[in-house]
Amino acid sequence: MKSKFKKASLLLTGIMVGGKLFAQTPDTTMAVKNYVQPFSHGGLRTWSIGVEGGLLTPYTIFAPSQQDYRSPHQEVGYSGYIKDQFLPDFGIQADYMGGKVNGAVTAADQANNTYSGFSTKIGYAVDLMATFTIANIDWVNKKSFIQPYVSLGGGEIGYTATVSNASGTFKGQQEHDFYLPVGAGFKINVAQGVNIDLGYQVDFVNADDFDGTIVGNNNDRFSYAHAGLEFALGDRHKPQMANYNPVNSMRTEYLMDDQRLQIQLNEERAANQALRSDLNTTNANLAKLTVDSDGDGVPDVYDKCPNTPAGTQVDGAGCPLPVKKPDVKVYVTNEDRAVVNEAVKNLEFDFGKATIREHSDESLNKLATLLVNKGFSLKLAGYTDNVGSVAANLKLSKDRAEAVKTYLAQQGVDPSKITAEGYGKANPIATNKTDKGRQINRRVEFSIY
Structure with missing residues (x-):
């Protein structure tokens, strides 16, 4: 028992350390490149892959008293998936899972039953599952740091059960049955496009011989507590759809529009101020054209002879006209x-x-x-x-x-x-x-x- 927990602890520690390593080199331009217009999915990464490891056990949170073996053991399991996120709160993923599920009966049950324990090897478990991200709407943050989710799906599981009693161990044939996985968990964003995935999943098998023992009419089930890393595929500078916050994008769009309007208003004010300055300069220049300091009728700008005495007749340049001398007749003698x-x-x-x-x-x-x-x-x-x-x-x-x-x-x-x-x-x-x-x-x- 202790060795199983030790293995699970080492696996979880490795996953956490890996997430930290990815988080050491965040994209410093993310604040600029992480913005996508509301409801525009063209700039988002929708595809992702995940790898997980955890503990498999026949014990579940659903009616544990009705299970065939009520003294569960823990075994290490592993899984992986590829997911397409259609909406910020909805995605479809294809899963694969493998590992072992062990269990035993209690001391009281051993006196009344033939079998004392079982070990089922999961050759494969493949399914298609819908995941629903919840509570990822936030006005303040551009993206969700933690994304809780629930999942539901269906698929096929292939397994081989081995049962034990006082006489020995008996291995059954490989079986193939439909199973229904139901899960919940949350993801933690640690870097651009990298998330830690922590979840719990109950798998309902459409058969009563998953544990190698048929008792009553109850189908068997087992649980899978896991931790892993999810990696978004595509351009690393684009945000991931799963932690994209469209509500905050609407707020950002509003603030950007307000900023653009403010900039446009400031530019128009500056342009109006420049026009006012040009108009004042023009009016000042026009005023100069009408100033006649010496009152001779010629503006100063054209007056080539300023300060002409009052009453003096001048020409177009403001200069005094020559005084016409009276005609004097001269006779040749x-x-x-x-x-x-x-x-x-x-x-x-x-x-x-x-x-x-x-x-x-x-x-x-x-x-x-x-x-x-x-x-x-x-x-x-x-x-x-x-x-x-x-x-x-x-x-x-x-x-x-x-x-x-x-x-x-x-x-x-x-x-x-x-x-x-x-x-x-x-x-x-x-x-x-x-x-x-x-x-x-x-x-x-x-x-x-």
Whole structure:
């Protein structure tokens, strides 16, 4: 008896240690990856496998006084399963179980019965069982840490019973019968996709010879107390359907929507604040366009002459308009014409050049004084003799007229009142056949007005 408990204790200890080892390296990103939208099973792991070990005994919690052998012994049993979790609270699993079931009669029963004990070897026990997970709804936790469950199913069991009495041991034939497993237990989540499974199961055999002895009309039964590990199959980053909490996912979805709305509201507030800032800047810039500090009717942004005295007429740039002087009629007198004629008479140029000879300066200075004092306008017309090409003569005549204009401007005459043109060898006033005639034709005519 003690050795059986020792074996069971070692098996349970191994399972617990294995679960702890799996729990040493939890997925630190589970909090992010463990979220699945409510009622969306596409991101969940539904398939799992389990391995279990425990104690097999003919003693059960259901009417133990009606059993054939009421002095139970414990033997080590083993089992495994594969499960598909259709819903967080419902799954279907296929089980396999093996081991031995031993029992004996009490001392009082031995005096009245032929057999003193039995040992039944379970060759196989396969079944299909429905499991119902209960009490795994929690508003606060994203997943259930502990999942209580109940199970019910049916399958076939193959066994061979051996009975003992005072005369010896008798081994029967292998039997195959239907059996009904009913169980309850709970699973503890120790790592992502890893659960410790602790449960108790009663197996009702549809026969009275499971213990090798037929007594009365009661079918035999035995129990299986087990501990094991369950491993979820599939992507390790996905949560397991069995400990998935859809109610908390609804709460998470609500909080996420609220957070998204809050972020959107903050973004819209920031955008509105930016628009308000842009509008204030625009209004400030528009205000600058209308400010007229000196009151001249031209905004400061366009006023190139700020601080214009009040009442001053200005142009579009804000600068004062020139004061228009009253028109004064000026008459050309004979003395004025004499000054002009003298300047024409004494004007000479170097041959083939626009250089004014020095003896012309005195009469030109007098002409400049006349133009400045009386504000006359002057038209200069340059001419040449017929020596040279037409183009060269036109250029030379223009250059000579410009030379006179430049000289007069240097003496203080307003150049805007002087026009200078060149006409080349046109309009000769003397013959071009003699040197003297050609000299006369190389001239600049003056017209004042």
